[in-house]
Amino acid sequence: MDKNQSLMKLSKVSKVFLKGSVDEVTALDNIRLDVGAEDFITVIGSNGAGKTTLLNVISGVYPPEKGGKITINGQDVTRLSEHKRARYVSRVYQNPHIGTAAKMTVEENMSLAMLHGQSRGLRIATNKKYRELFRSVLAPLGLGLEDRISALVGTLSGGQRQALSLVMATISKPSLLLLDEHVATLDPKTNRIVLELSEMIVQKEKMTTIMVTHNMKHALRYGNRLTMMHKGKIIVDIHQEKKSNLSVNDLVVAFEHASGERFSDDSIMLRNADS
């Protein structure tokens, strides 16, 4: 049955900020996670639960505390710097400004992304063949980006920029795609376009994906596996069959059961009215 081979393993991964000070925070607390190659995992959790920190540790922005270990395809990447780990990992951030370079054109941004995680040399980075390719991947978004190939990215709307970030993060077909509340700042319509697009690309390219969201319905609708984080721990991890029958209320119950706390809308921004 197990054709879902393991792609990434996290063991004993912790992260403590401001260690030794009065403001010390344990953002990740002894995380253990086994991500299968066919997984599309959604991650929900309150503000400050450690979701972004988890993605930062996975992509190598900073290493976990001593004793923690991260392997991808069996290779130990725990101490690999962010730019070296880019060979495996690709990411879309919550803020569209982080995923794209404003003072460069759409074409230049895409060309930069084409060589994601590969070595770069002294070849001219843009060419006609790429241009055609870029048009053909941008056109289906329906955002008119294919006609703005030579526009500066800074002149695009937030939605256009985020859609571009997504295309840039996936065009090189990375093994692992990390999405960090990547539609949170978009208006409901673009929000939907970018989400559907994410799912379409993930399915088509069969990318292993971890998607952080603060929207319970999104967490339920997308992916094959749902995890919930709370105070630096993964407190709920629900797989395929069980996940498809889940409702928002089940999640609330699961949360209260696992955390031993009462679920409240204002302290925990899990439930979300929109879409």
Added chain:
Amino acid sequence: MDYVINLLSVSLYEGLAYGFVTLGVYITFRVLAFPDLTVDGSFPLGGAVAATLIVSGVNPWLATLVAFIAGICAGLATSLLNTKLRINALLAGILMMVSLYSINLAIMGRSNVSVLRNATVFKQTAQLFGIKSTTILSIIFMVVLTIVILGILNWFLRTEIGLALRATGDNGQMVRGLGVSTDMTTIIGVSLSNGLVALAGGLIAQKQGFSDVGMGIGMIVMGLASVIIGERLFRPRGITTILFAVIGGSLVYRLFLGIALRLGLPPNNLKLSTALLVIIALAIPYIQKKVRGEWMPPAKRM
């Protein structure tokens, strides 16, 4: 009439020669967003290296090349201080600038070295064509060199590495996420920038006939002024037009300077006037917003 021609030709030569400094300043300040102050030291470094080598009998072309390489080393040192030892960019540049003052004195053995009696790249070029070394010749020389260097930069900044370098100043987080070491791109950019600046220093020392340890004072401010003039005047879009605008800015700046001097601006006030020009250019956007009642974030200190 002679008067005007003289003014134009001197501005043209100087604008092109200092254009390399402007290109260097453009690469660090604008492309990398790395406010590099090494420039005030790497400019006289180029002069010191070229003049000292020429006086000791080295071929002036080779001496000029070594000056360029010396500048690269200075930029390398600054960028290593920043990327490997995590010293703030401004401070790293200041530390190198101060160090270079002593280094330049050590290279020359005194505060200035004359090459008036020695072969220079300008004199040798004149000899090659069997003509006298004149301003016209130095203009042609600089035009050719500028075209070559603009061509190389225009190519380099479009390559895979060049694109990553340009994105570094724009969005370093993204560049790292795409698998490029921003330490590496910073090192390449800052080194290249200071190489260009030292090349200018080496050429100008040969043209004016001497190298002086104080010849770099105010180079950054001059470079910034030229970059700003180029950007405001030509409003470039795309890397090729930007490169031309930067050189254009340098030319216009020199022309202004020449006119101001003829109109009686005391040479001693040159640096102050240039600084004022930069202050005004930088303050205008702020003042405009203030007048319109827009909000501005508090001043940055780092």
